[in-house]
Amino acid sequence: MNVSLETIFGELLEEYPKTEQVLIKYLGQAYCLTCPGKMFDNIGNGAMIHGLSNDVADKMVEDLQKVVDEYEIEELKEEEKAAEETTDEE
Numbered sequence: 001m002n003v004s005l006e007t008i009f010g011e012l013l014e015e016y017p018k019t020e021q022v023l024i025k026y027l028g029q030a031y032c033l034t035c036p037g038k039m040f041d042n043i044g045n046g047a048m049i050h051g052l053s054n055d056v057a058d059k060m061v062e063d064l065q066k067v068v069d070e071y072e073i074e075e076l077k078e079e080e081k082a083a084e085e086t087t088d089e090e
Contacts, residue, residue: 001072003065005044005057012064013038019067026052026060 001007001015012019027050043064047057 001068003043003061003068005042005047005061007043007061007064008039009041009043009046010039012043012068016068016071018071019064022060022063022067025063026050026056 001012003012009023013023027046043061044057047060052060
């Protein structure tokens with residue numbers, strides 16, 4: 001996933017739960033992700049509502065992307081391991 005200011009909060013959290021810690025860091029404990037709007041609202045709008053500057057919003061997106069990348073690296077490793085195990089069984 002490529003994280004941007006247009007990324008929907010709910011989709012991000014559903015796919016990558018560890019991104020919640022990054023969002024708490026930037027938006028605080030009482031952030032908007034606890035409301036049903038998280039399935040429709042995007043990161044850019046949340047940043048604006050919470051008064052983040054463009055630079056801070058960009059840094060938040062960068063940090064979120066790092067977490068997503070870690071998930072994807074782990075997923076690739078697991079797929080490679082499963083493929084190796086399948087090959088070994090043959």
